[in-house]
């Protein structure tokens with residue numbers, strides 16, 4: 001991009017005039033947590049050009065929850081009347097008024113019309129601008145932050161907008177967004193030469209990278225394949241038949257050609273075909289040599305050059321159990337991100353909803369993969385925008401700490417889950433494996449509980465983990481999982497409480513008042529609480545890298561619950577009904593409470609506390625409990 005000398009002169013005078021003209025500015029976004037272990041080393045060069053992206057406010061978002069409830073509540077006259085993607089896109093797209101108001105503001109601020117570009121989706125306005133132009137426009141100061149390892153990133157602490165512009169803008173990038181964790185890969189601008197170099201020099205910092213990855217755990221136990229795994233040893237070895245017994249899953253799909261079930265994996269996480277076959281040979285003979293249908297998103301590949309528990313554990317676990325439980329329904333593997341950059345949550349959402357995808361840069365570099373990726377070995381093609389329809393059920397066993405996610409980014413993504421619900425998709429996320437703490441036991445300030453996102457978004461279904469008590473049978477009640485991993489749950493610091501869970505959460509807080517202060521958790525009683533429900537997450541016998549490991553995690557619970565929902569959808573589709581869609585309004589209905597096995601024992605310790613106890617009714621450890629599939633099927637198949 002070219003900035004003429006005259007323009008630069010104009011900019012400098014604008015900067016000089018700034019203070020008085022900024023009087024009506026109001027702070028729009030402020031960084032919630034100051035960078036740790038990063039040094040604010042210097043101001044950013046004022047002539048450096050940044051691609052400024054202004055995310056425009058969508059219209060009618062205030063109606064989203066109500067519309068979604070009307071479509072997803074069993075007693076509502078519009079239950080099940082899902083919207084087409086086009087109708088959803090039109091209803092929420094930024095208004096012409098928003099586009100023209102923001103464009104006019106930029107023009108008044110001295111940006112010539114030919115520098116301003118509205119994205120094809122109308123969701124974003126892009127301008128290339130120098131740092132000094134941006135600092136004047138947003139009343140912000142950009143600094144370079146340096147990490148002891150030599151990594152650098154730029155960011156501002158807050159930025160402001162004129163009062164009359166704020167309602168038209170969701171977020172602006174790059175601004176307050178900051179990657180707090182120590183990077184373990186070259187920064188994006190220092191591209192890596194090829195996939196082999198990736199192995200030697202560093203791995204992507206994105207969701208699928210082993211060092212970043214909050215995946216399932218093993219306690220190192222390798223189980224001999226000769227073990228017969230009878231139902232009597234489910235307390236030590238969970239195999240598919242144990243889940244069938246625990247949750248009374250007895251259903252053979254008959255409408256597979258109409259049904260869709262997606263599992264998201266982030267490269268470099270990958271399944272090994274040989275592992276699936278080991279598992280199938282033991283537990284699902286007729287599926288040997290069967291593979292999921294690969295949907296490659298942004299160059300997603302099932303890589304095999306890096307192998308081991310930390311690369312294959314998640315994908316092997318998800319696919320072995322889900323494929324077995326829904327056999328013969330074929331699973332769509334939404335493999336997201338190339339080997340060089342990897343991907344974030346927005347990338348898979350781009351692929352299932354082209355109106356969310358901007359084609360030209362809506363994603364956040366710290367969080368998402370930015371495509372096309374011109375680095376050697378990178379996916380140098382346009383982003384995968386709207387390449388498949390949203391599957392009826394999607395299971396995602398990945399998450400990140402809520403305190404690391406920029407608030408505006410989290411909200412925008414959360415709204416997108418709501419829109420997928422409007423279209424009839426059930427989106428299930430694992431609730432995290434660290435109790436009330438964050439990834440690796442991290443608690444901001446040492447004491448603050450650190451919920452998991454996207455589980456904390458009210459428009460996804462968050463799945464916690466239970467376990468069998470050692471020595472118990474599949475007929476005995478389960479307890480909250482506290483072996484090797486601890487079921488993630490708690491209260492969001494970002495999202496308000498959705499109506500559907502108000503009654504259940506208030507009852508919990510009344511009956512079990514937590515002995516914690518606002519310094520520890522968001523204790524207003526008016527915020528999103530999670531998980532919504534749970535399933536077993538301990539001792540899964542899983543073929544990984546040629547061995548049978550015992551695996552633990554909400555990573556296991558999410559695909560198991562998703563499998564049950566896929567089976568319920570099969571029953572609905574075979575009766576010419578639509579998919580069940582957004583689940584939470586159903587899960588919390590009093591009249592459906594006895595479809596779940598209430599979990600009342602155990603807790604989710606973390607941050608030096610005992611966390612929250614499981615209790616009668618909903619609790620922030622196991623949600624409403626584990627499904628009784630037989631009952632769920634009966635109640636939900638004919639709604």
Ligand SMILES: *[C@@H]1O[C@H](CO)[C@@H](O)[C@H](O)[C@H]1NC(C)=O
Nearest residue numbers: 001051115116117126127128
């Ligand atoms: C910004 O600059 C980049 C790189 O020169 C160019 O590809 C892009 O089209 C420019 N964007 C706008 C909105 O002018």
Ligand SMILES: *[C@@H]1O[C@H](CO)[C@@H](O)[C@H](O)[C@H]1NC(C)=O
Nearest residue numbers: 184199200201202203210310
């Ligand atoms: C990338 O990950 C692999 C597997 O964990 C590891 O062996 C390798 O050392 C990593 N590379 C770097 C530079 O961290």
Ligand SMILES: *[C@@H]1O[C@H](CO)[C@@H](O)[C@H](O)[C@H]1NC(C)=O
Nearest residue numbers: 219220221236483538539550
């Ligand atoms: C792993 O956990 C199981 C029970 O959950 C236990 O029987 C086994 O001894 C543990 N293995 C190790 C190595 O700790």
Ligand SMILES: *[C@@H]1O[C@H](CO)[C@@H](O)[C@H](O)[C@H]1NC(C)=O
Nearest residue numbers: 246248475597628629630631
């Ligand atoms: C699950 O539902 C079935 C059918 O209603 C019932 O027979 C069974 O007892 C239930 N299981 C549990 C553990 O409540």
